[in-house]
Amino acid sequence: MSPSHIELPKDMPSPESEGCRVTREILDRVGDKWSLYIIATLANGTRRFNELKREIDGISQRMLTLTLRGLERDGLITRTIYPTIPPRVDYELTALGMTLWGPVMSLVKWADANKLAISAARAHFDTKSETT
Amino acid sequence: MSPSHIELPKDMPSPESEGCRVTREILDRVGDKWSLYIIATLANGTRRFNELKREIDGISQRMLTLTLRGLERDGLITRTIYPTIPPRVDYELTALGMTLWGPVMSLVKWADANKLAISAARAHFDTKSETT
DNA sequence: CTGTATCCTGACCGATACTG
């Protein structure tokens, strides 16, 4: 059962290579602590700053701001300011942001489908290592 | 164009919730600095420790060891020791590890397909912010 | 060859206080 038939992406030979940088940064974004939760929440519709803060349990104001800025910079969400008093800011997924949700979901589904196998593998590994 | 029809995974309500922990940890693994490169390399076939070190540009011995251990613990790769002199250790993707490659590839392909759009979005964002 | 152990730096990130 050799896996050598699996095709590799042409732009993923080396973490330091220029062609791979953007790909690397995307994965960093998806892999970071909060981006996915923000995207997941916005997938349900437009949210205001404090709505996101309330719905995403445990996120600090600072990290919410920073993560939102990163997502906005990458063109994944839009930030709409209403110059009212008090101010109101709406965050919304862009078309690009919505297309990201598909691939992410396939990964999440994989994780969900295999979490028992992984937990079992970990338990087995940790048991074996009980020779300290 | 409301995205409210997008379906959310049931186990992703909150980063702190118990049911989400494993999913979170999977994403952490995929998102970390080196796991994907190791999986990508092993997708081409079995490799020895130093082969991996050579093929994955920039990885330190320490991080290679640590990442391999993590992947092994999660049941994604196997570690086969040949007690020869000098010692030889082969790393190989498990069946589980190979199934991970599909979802990961869809994410990598998304990143690849959209990297121009993202780079453009960043350039635009950074230009707008030139008011410091 | 395949690791482990130690030190060390910088980044991440939470808490808190302050602003328009």
Next chain:
DNA sequence: CAGTATCGGTCAGGATACAG
């Protein structure tokens, strides 16, 4: 309401030296 500024603890991870 929606942020920004600052401080400080924790920790990932690189460099280096050493071991089996």
